[in-house]
Amino acid sequence: MSLINRRRHRPLAGFALLSLPAAAAWADTAVASGLRDPTLWLGAFCVVGALAMGATLGLVWQQRRWLRQRRAELVTARRERSRLAALLNAIPDAVYLKDASGAYEACNPAFERLIGLSEAQLQGKRDADLAEPLPERGRAWARGTDGVRLCLDMQQAPVRADGQALGLLGVARDMTELQLALDELKRAAMVFEHCAEGILLLDDQVRVVDANPAFFQISGLDSREVLGRLPQPLRPGEQAPDLQTQLTEALEREGKWCGELTLRRRDGEPVPVWATLVRVQPGSSSPLQHLLVLTDISKIKQTEAELLHQSLHDRLTGLPNLALLRDRVTRQISIAQRDHTCVAVLYIDLDGFRDVNDIAGHAAGDEVIKVTAERFINVVRASDSVARVGADEFVVVLSGLVDEETAMRLGDRLIQSMDEPIMVGAQRFNLGASIGLALFPTDGTTVDDLLRNAEAAMCRAKLSARNTVQAYRPELTLAVQQRFELTHALRLANEAAQFRIEYQPQVRLSDGELIGAEALLRWRHPTRGPISPAEFIPLAEDTGLIIPIGRWVLQEACAQAARWHGQPGKPQQIAVNVSARQLRQADFVETVDFILAETGCPPQALELEVTESLLLEDAEAAIALLTQLTERGVRVAIDDFGTGYSSLSYLKRMPVQTLKIDRSFVSELGIDSNVAAIARTVIVLARSLNLDVLAEGVETAEQAAWLRREGCDWAQGWFYGRAMPAEDFSFTPPPEPDRKPAVRRLQLA
Template sequence: MSNRLSTIDPMRIHSGKQRTQELGDTIRRVARLCTLVVVLPLYAEAAAQSPTPSPQAAATTAFNTAPTPPQDHQHGFGPGLSAATIALFAALAFGLHCINRKRARALKSAEEQRALLEALIDASDDLIFFKDRDSRFRLINRAAAQVIGRPPEDILGHNDDDFFPGEEACAFHAADQRVLSCGSTQRFEERVRHSDGHYERYETLKSPVTLPDGTVLGLLGVGRRLTQERRANDRLRLAAQFFDNAAEGITITRPDGVIEMVNPAFTRITGYSAEEAVGQTPKLLHSDRHSEAFYQRMWDSLAQYGRWQGEIWNRRKSGEIYPEWLDISPVRNEEGQLIHYLGIFTDISAAKTSEAQLEHMAQHDSLTDLPNRNLLNDRIATAIRRASRDKRTVAVMFLDLDHFKDINDSYGHETGDLVLKHVAMRLHECVRDEDTVARLGGDEFVVLMEDIEDAEQADQAAERILASLIPPIGRNEQEFFIGASIGVSLYPRDGDSVEALLRNADTAMYQAKQLGRNNAQRYCATQTETTRQRVKLENALRHAISSETLNVWFQPQVDLQSGELIGFEALCRWTDPDHGTIPPDIFIPLAENNGMIVPLGELVLRKSCAQIRHWREAGFVPPRVAINVSGRQLRRLDFLGVLCTILEQEQCRPEWIEIEVTESDILKDAEPAIATLHGIREMGIALSLDDFGTGFSSLSYLKRLPINTLKIDRSFIDGLPGDANDRAIVQAILAMGRSLGIQVLAEGVENPAQVAALRLMGCSTAQGYHFGRPALAETHLGRLACA
């Protein structure tokens, strides 16, 4: 048995059936020996314990069992009877001697068999033990005793409960009873705790041991350690599963490159079956995109570093070329000899496509698919390098759509996006193929022109762009007319960096907007200075509003017939410590453009109400004060709330003020403005319409406005009394006012001739330098009536 067990290679991989058969053969041999060792001593012990008759008893027995002679012959045969008795005693003694010799030989043979069995099982690395029907150990080898951690003599007669934790002992006992009850050999996989506390797994075969008459003496167990073998099996099984189920293609080749094995993923990726690939070389997949030098570098790297990995293009069986990530490693045997090459590759077509899409998204505008700022900056930088090398000119055109915000606000962003797409298409169609059209965001576009001869060529391109935008863009039976303001900067004249060219083109574009929009302007250095001054002025205005250092001046309004003071107009004036006095026609448009007009208007409204309260607290009775409100303020949803708050905080009654709005502000978004004006009127505040006649007045809107006063713009007063057209317009406005029951006030009256003409035409009120210039509140104290 020892020789049999020693020939089993522990690293060899066996199937479950082979292992069971091998252990079964072993356990049957051991069982026969155990039966012999166990049974023979039992018989010998039974013979030894049977009573041996003494010579006297034997003689008595023999005498008693001999035939009784006739009574009449008793005294005649006495000597003969003694000889027979002696012979019988001798025969019995010889028989007993033979029995004792046989018993001694049987005991010696049993001891030899037991010693042989113990030596045999102790020589085995497997765990071998014999248990009786009560699961007590009756025989155990050295390997099993080492697992328990006790000498064999301390184990015999005990059961598993004395050496193992409760759950393990119960499991061992249940397995023993299962074998004894079914009477057949069974295989178990058990987790056994060693004496030092660590666990190992064993495969154990347990077989019942029976006598020839069927009596069950116990069971014999043989256990073999599974830990190392299980690990080896698991590694091989895992490797096989990985090979068959891996998503990556796997190729195993001989050192000469001939394919020996491929996995299913190889077939799925390349289209070649295992039968078609085995026996071929990887040249089967070559795409012809790589030169021989590429493959030579691959093999040189593999020889030098022991591995090569990288991106490679191969061809499927269908002819489609695809990218893959390939990793090649050599496989060597224990002696270090190269026996195989292992190639693992992944189809990265989807990753390449996603990468290209992400790169495109990162460099292109999502709405128009034009290059975005990042890609534009890169292309401008490249164009500058080329132009510097070739001594050529580069043009950068910054384009901003005129009044595009009105489309978004009036028709929604969906319509605005459609317009932007049409603009992008037209821009792309009217430039050269080598030019770049980019969208920076919103309604801002940039056109990059490389390799131009002079500035005139850039001017011509700008004119083509403006012409391409002339045709209307239609949507849902609605036509949109789009104009653009274009600024042009040139390399190297206007800058030698991406930032400088874009900044200067933007500056020139702003100049185009100031010159009436829908035109193109080339950059010049003075524009930069103008822009810088504008930025400085904006910052100063913000500080002035936040610190409330702007002043409110008042200009009188008079009755033309009596000359009496009937009102004031509150006007904002600004004197900056660094810039000096800033005219209203400079800082008011600036505030309109950057959104500061809202806090500025609230500041003027608050200061005007506070001044009215101061006048009244001082004992004066000032006339009604007209306060200008911008269209941005009117369109704010919280304007009425802000107005009420200011009146309450400054303790100013609604009838003491008049809100003055311009006609053009109302017409930009008429409906919300009209609703707000009605709200103001319901508060008891008078309304006046400024600059009437300059905004293409609509009589349909005029009759809906709850206004008290129409103010004739000064542009119609300047020509009086000599300009017939101005006279006709003024007369028409006065007539309309009388028919609608609206008071009419003339602005900008500066001389007596204008006063006389207005009186003759029936104008009742006016304001202008002729009656008084705007001034601080203290200047007008002499004209105010006392309470």
């Protein structure tokens, strides 16, 4: 019998013990009477009744006492259960109970919130029945009912009674914030260790508590020289006093300062760093009160210096560019105003440089520019400035005790420095220099005035007599302005179709028959009227506009030749002047092919006139180009023959059909015997090379007669007709009373 049952029957046993004497007395009497006395039976009944009553009363009393104890035990159990429920409900961790089969029996509200089920809904379910099963043990990530990922630390313990396993008690602790904090701490530690910026942790006395490896790499110091000490950039005397004051005030006022400091390495080398000093709130056990981050900006500073140098210097030569030149001239003007001295500006343009690019390419042109820059630097003084301001344009600035004569002498030395040919590989280039001079304060008081006037003087030197120095004169400004305006008008003329072509007859001297015409470009400006070709053609050459203009002329002339083809009284051959710049275009032959095909002009109806300069620049390339043209049936003529320095060795190889005697020789026939001898020599030379000869500028019958007598084949000029538009073209042979058959002579008269 258990302890509780023994206690429950203890009152009844006591009652039975009290009844034993009466029962014994009754037994003795009954034995003595032999159980025959009725009174004994009555007594026995009474005794038994008393015994039963006593037993009953004892049982009732015992039951009441047991009930009181039971109620007390239930109250105690309920109190304990309430305290346990309150405890479980108060625990922030999720707690659950499972039976021996693994089914959920109970849980606290934290667990209900975790899985999204009430305790009643959970009872009897297993992990497999849950939408998001929980891990059994250890730390793992799970997804809550709201979709948020949680980090749970799961712990389970078996529940046993009397040696039997009744189930499992599980606790799930939400470690999300702690895990995130740990992850953030790990990241911070990783950043601290691997960050390229130097990081210093400082205490309230601004002494170094810790430093990352990047700081030791930047500074070249070790931990013994850093920890427990003031950071080197913040030590007194390391920075400018005003900077130290700004740092302290900003830190006190705003709790943060950013700026550039100088960090001195162990070897004494200064390293520019961008510093960020921040005051932080210290923790309860942390001495950290300041954070100093240092970024090595030495490469950035070097890049900035390089970019600044590139922005102020020419990439090819390393000379100052226009921006730096303007700054230097401005400073020299200020000094000259203070000291009452002068500033000389020499504007230099290379003569013949465009031909270098056209013939040998831009790589060769770059080499020529670099050699030229070195020669100019070797001529000037160390105090003078040489700048490159254009493709082939330089400016030299002189200051101090300088006058026009001194500057002119320097200009002459600069020109002399170009006397020696420049070799680029196997190619030899002879260049000159045209220089313009302007002086402060006589020729200008500002940078713009001096540069503009020096350039105007340079343009005059280039137009009048190249390879010279020209000093600025006020009238040059007007000439430069007119040239600028004419250039602008020329561009507009090409776009606005202000050009037209006129045709001048070309006549066979032997019989006076029309054989062809030369296409001559004319420009009629809407306000200035007709502009001479001698004025705008060189300008078109210099600006490069001759290329689109020349293409238009060639196309119009070929189209007109196609329209006149086969018509009586109309030219059956048209001569077109092409410049050297046109011929240097890589697609010139293809352009001629396209125009001939597009216009329907027969190749033999087109004659291209080229100048002698083409022979002098690159004879081999010229021979190859002209050969391609003549193979197509196009005729080639050398214009203004005899005015340049012709090479007869190349002339005999040139695939040309016609030599044109320049009008400067024809105009002096009968006046200058030397000129007549030159013209006669050209005719004889042409005869010996089986070439035709055409004389330009024939204006009188006497000139025509002389040319016919000497054996010249063709002629053109006012004597035979002025240039006229295609729609007005007509030809009537002039009267020549002494016309006789031409006599071909191979010797000088």
